[in-house]
Amino acid sequence: MVLNGAEIVLKCLKEQGVDTVFGYPGGTILNIYDELYKHSDEFCHILTSHEQGAAHAADGYARSTGKVGVCMATSGPGSTNLVTGIATAYMDSVPMVAITCNVNLPALGKDSFQEVDINGITMPITKHGFIVKDVKKLADTLRRAFEIARSGRPGPVVVDITKDVTAAKCDYTPAQISEPKTKKEYSKEDIEKVAAMIAKSKRPFIYVGGGAIISGAHEEVRELAKRIQAPVCDTLMGKGAFDGTDELYTGMIGMHGTKTSNYGVSKCDLLLTCGARFSDRVIGNPKAFAKGAKIVQFDIDAAEINKNIKTDASIVGDLKEILTDLLEVLKPGKHDEWLSEIKEMEEEFPLSYDKSKLTCPYIMEELDKITKGGAIITTDVGQHQMWAAQYYKYKNPRTFLSSGGLGTMGYGLGAVIGAKMGNPDKICVNIAGDGCFRMNMNELATASRYNIPIIEIIIDNEVLGMVRQWQNLFYGQRYSQTVLTDKVDYCKVAEGLGCKAIRVTKKSEVAAALKEAINAGGPVVIDAVIEKDDKVYPMVPAGKPLTEVFDASDIEE
Structure with a gap:
């Protein structure tokens, strides 16, 4: 034709x-x-x-x-x-x-x-x-x-x-689209080598990245962890590849990862890296990263092998295929003593925040409770992004969407619209800082034009929170161009762009606001006013070893 x-x-x-x-x-x-x-x-x-x-x-x-x-x-x-x-x-x-x-x-x-x-x-x-x-x-x-x-x-x-x-x-001639068949680039010997390393390990740890989600390998990752009794940490991009409520889950690793994940990876003797690229925000000082461990990396991109961290073994290929082949030959392992040590760390170093006032962690916990962990959460970039990663319990893949590599402020509102269009039956929520919201808040007009029922939660602290945190901790409290105390009323902006708006200033208002937004049937903006000097903890200073992770209690001491 x-x-x-x-x-x-x-x-x-x-x-x-x-x-x-x-x-x-x-x-x-x-x-x-x-x-x-x-x-x-x-x-x-x-x-x-x-x-x-x-x-x-x-x-x-x-x-x-x-x-x-x-x-x-x-x-x-x-x-x-x-x-x-x-x-x-x-x-x-x-x-x-x-x-x-x-x-x-x-x-x-x-x-x-x-x-x-x-x-x-x-x-x-x-x-x-x-x-x-x-x-x-x-x-x-x-x-x-x-x-x-x-x-x-x-x-x-x-x-x-x-x-x-x-x-x-x-x-024009129509074409039939078929799934391309790829040839495995690894051998049975490669799989057996890794299986032997796992069998010898006394303190294995699994480190999961975004590749586990892209390949659809979440079930295999979970089976691997259960089979060998290994604790599991994830990256920002790996959220949901492993159930965030599972007893083997230790939380995120890296700059704002949990102390348990950071200490645990530093103490392990075998690190199984599943679809992760050893980002600088994860590894801190590369010379000190997991220096007592044998490192195994599974990745589809050969260019990622030995790029940031030297490996002791690696397999290039689709992660789901690699883990499927590995599980066929892998025998069960028991590491009760290691898991007991990890459990002690979790009890000693839990995530914590000030529960006396309205905070983003509280909002995320309430959102998790009300949605039963079943929402799709998008974020912009900054403190709110880290809090959203830390305090919402992601049980399934493709439920946490965030700009990890580029760190794009203004990403989340467009992304949540796209997510809702692809998943009309899911609750879709964007978590944004007030600085990020300003960058692409015009997309509220898109949501209202089509009456797309998304929820935009603005963590409104009147500052560029993450930059201010660095200025507070490392730049002598010189707050250069990070203060946003001006005359912008985000509720009026939202209403002017055709959306329902709710402002919350205290903890007692959060649950009702979230439920109202979920049941609104159209786009809703929640302006959540918090204090300007709330900080994201734990934290590892840039370029430092993961063992130098600190939180508010360390600063007080």
Whole structure:
């Protein structure tokens, strides 16, 4: 059949199982948007308030569903506004296809109106980029883009299409999409070597990252922990890969990880690293990290092996496949003495906060209680992000969505919209600091336009909390440009953008506010006013060994 380029784009999206697109129209992409108008019964298009919001929404949709997220933008500033969202997805290995359109082919390279080389701009922050200048190559390029985005270590792909290609016609042949088959790069001997190391271990510890969620290996991780009686810690990106209420779970590791996880990894004799990349925020001082342990790393990306931490054994491949093969040969182990030592640490060093006043940890605990740990939580970046990671008990994968690698303030509101579109039956909540909320609060207009029932909780302390914490602890309390005491009323902003607004200032108001928001049937903003000098503890100073973790009680002493 003969179709024009815009029709081919939508046919290819349909082939790939895409039903939801986030974007913003403009001159060069008008042919595609005109075609979307004709197919509005097949595609849900969410018009965001800004292209960055579209990229974050596609990201949130992808993280929460496991599907490829799709966003669209026009040329020039439309495409460059996607850049932060693309970089966020790249750093956290999120499958996304960003479709942009450029000026007509004869106008390329002539500084034409709204012309920009978006592939050149995004080359360092994508798995791959394409520019389509021939309509006959359009369908195959789009199919290839989706394959690249979802295969191996996932990531974002940009497909830039000149406007004349979206109008040109050619023969289109439908394609059957099948799951690509990958060949295992590891051997039976590799598996047996790791099994032997586990059998010799007296103090094993399992360290779980985002790769466990991407590969769908959460059940295998849980079976591994039970089989060998090993405690389990996770990274920010690994939240939910292991049940946060399980007795083997010790909490997050790293800069704001629990003392038990940080001390435990420092004392273990074998560290099994499942889909994690040894981020600087996790390992602290690399020379002192788990220095008494044999380190095993399972990762799909060979480039991550020995990049930050030297391993004693490693297996490159899909984590779910690796653990499935390992469990076939792994014999049960008992480490009662080690687990008893871990339990003693948990009793001695529990997470704690000031219960006499309204705090973010209290809000997270109430939210966990009311939702029974079943909500999808997105966050922005800062203190509230760490509190959300520490105090909500994530039982399942794809329920905690946060910008881990790039640390993108303003990520969460777009992401929670995307998550809700992909999971309409789930309660979806974004936790934001007041500084982060200002960056993309215009996306409340998106939520109200479509009456998307998301909940936005602003942890309102009138400061850039995490930066202030560092200024307080390490910069002599010189609070340079981190104070937000101005005249912005977030409830009025929310109401002005079409959302219901609730302000809470004390603990007794929290439960009722959360229940009202959950039952509202539309977007709700809760402005939670807390004190400006609440701090996230525990904490490891940047670049220091994990054993130097401290909390408020250590400072008092």
